[in-house]
Amino acid sequence: MRAFFVSIVGTVIVLAAAVAPATGAPPENPERVYENPWQPIEISGFHNCNGETVAITGEYLLRATTRADASGGTHVSYLFVLRGEGVGLTTGTRYMTNERIHGQETYPSSGTIAFTSTGSGLYKSSDxxxxxxxxxxxxxxxxxxxxxxxxxxxxxTANCD
Known part of the structure; x- marks a missing residue:
C-alpha cells in the first residue's frame, strides 16, 4: 500500500508543481487555480488484507491552488480523488474503491521545502x-x-473489516 500511495502522491506532486509559479518575485496574479474535470484512470492498487494486487479502472479529479506570498515563496494545496472498480488479480474478487489525498506544499524563497499529505481510502469487497x-x-x-x-x-494505518 505504501508504494501505491507514494506513487499517487508523486503524481499529484508533479501535477501540483507544474501549476506552481517559480519562486522569486511574486507573480502579477498571486493565486492560480488548476482544476481538471473527472479523467479516466487505470492503476494497480494493493489490498493489504489479503495480499492481492487489484487492477482498478475508474476516474480521478485533481484540484490545485497556488498562492504567492509577499516574500516570493509559493504555497500549493491540492485535492486528488479516485473512485472506481477493481478486480483482484489473484482471486478475481471485485472491489469498489474510493480514495482521497489532500496535500500542502510550501516553496519559500529561502529554498527549504515542506510537504504534508494525508490520504484515506476504502476497498469494498463484493465477496x-x-x-x-x-x-x-x-x-x-x-x-x-x-x-x-x-x-x-x-x-x-490499515483496517480489515
Missing part, C-alpha cells in the same frame, strides 16, 4: 469472505536547499 480494506496515511517531509531531508514522517 463476503474477503474483508474490506480501510486505510489512512499521513506523510510529511522537509527538505533543505542542498537536497537533504531534515524530517520525514510516514504513518500508515
Amino acid at each position: 463476503p469472505a474477503t474483508p474490506d480494506l480501510r486505510y489512512a496515511i499521513t506523510i510529511h517531509a522537509t527538505i533543505i536547499p542542498d537536497g537533504t531531508m531534515t524530517s520525514e514522517v510516514l504513518n500508515i
Whole structure:
C-alpha cells in the first residue's frame, strides 16, 4: 500500500508543481487555480488484507491552488480523488474503491521545502469472505536547499473489516 500511495502522491506532486509559479518575485496574479474535470484512470492498487494486487479502472479529479506570498515563496494545496472498480488479480474478487489525498506544499524563497499529505481510502469487497480494506496515511517531509531531508514522517494505518 505504501508504494501505491507514494506513487499517487508523486503524481499529484508533479501535477501540483507544474501549476506552481517559480519562486522569486511574486507573480502579477498571486493565486492560480488548476482544476481538471473527472479523467479516466487505470492503476494497480494493493489490498493489504489479503495480499492481492487489484487492477482498478475508474476516474480521478485533481484540484490545485497556488498562492504567492509577499516574500516570493509559493504555497500549493491540492485535492486528488479516485473512485472506481477493481478486480483482484489473484482471486478475481471485485472491489469498489474510493480514495482521497489532500496535500500542502510550501516553496519559500529561502529554498527549504515542506510537504504534508494525508490520504484515506476504502476497498469494498463484493465477496463476503474477503474483508474490506480501510486505510489512512499521513506523510510529511522537509527538505533543505542542498537536497537533504531534515524530517520525514510516514504513518500508515490499515483496517480489515
